[in-house]
Amino acid sequence: MGKPIEYKHTYETDRFYIVGNGKIRVTSNQKTGEIIKGGIVEKIRVANLDIYSPNTKLDYRISVNLERPREMPNGSHSFERNKDRLCYTHQIIKAGARGSQELTHELEVEFIDPSILYEERLKVENQQKNRYFEIVEHFLNNIRVLAKKVL
Known part of the structure; x- marks a missing residue:
């Protein structure tokens, strides 16, 4: 039997600071005002893949980003x-649905620890036994199931 699905509901505030050519996001708990653990990051977009899915009620995007920890910006x-975020965690995948004051909705599916995928990719490059494609398939299947289940 696998690990159970964990559930968490949080209310957070993101504040964005322009620093040099980049943007830093500072995430805090709405109730306490405290910055969450790992809540100050510079997010760098690497690539996006937009997927048109005519057999589901929504399309989706796969994005690859780097998130680098940063110090609290000045100004x-x-x-x-x-x-308003709902987060579900199962094995190595985390899915979070969130809404905002602008009444937008987003579902984010991500690897809890992306270094696992990176290590498996290195094994592929070194022609070692690996689980890279199995992990990617598991990730994509999560997205496909969620896209089909949307109301």
Whole structure:
């Protein structure tokens, strides 16, 4: 029997700061105002793959991003959003649905620890036994199931 699905509901505020050519996101708990663990990051987009899915009620995008920890920026933030986030974690995959004050909705599916995928990719490159394609297939199947289940 596998690990159970864990559930967490949070209310967070993201504040965005423009620093040099980049953007830093600072995430805090709405109730306490405290910055969450790992809540100050610079998010760098590497690539996006937009997928048109005519047999489901929604399309989806696979994005590859780097998130680098940063120090608290100086000055005032340029943009803020409040999030009402539901998060489900199962094995190596985390799915989070969130809404914001602008009434947008987003479902994010991500690897809890992306280094696992990276290590498996290195094994592929070194022609070692690996689980890379199995892990990627598991990840994509999660997205496909969620896309089919949307109301």
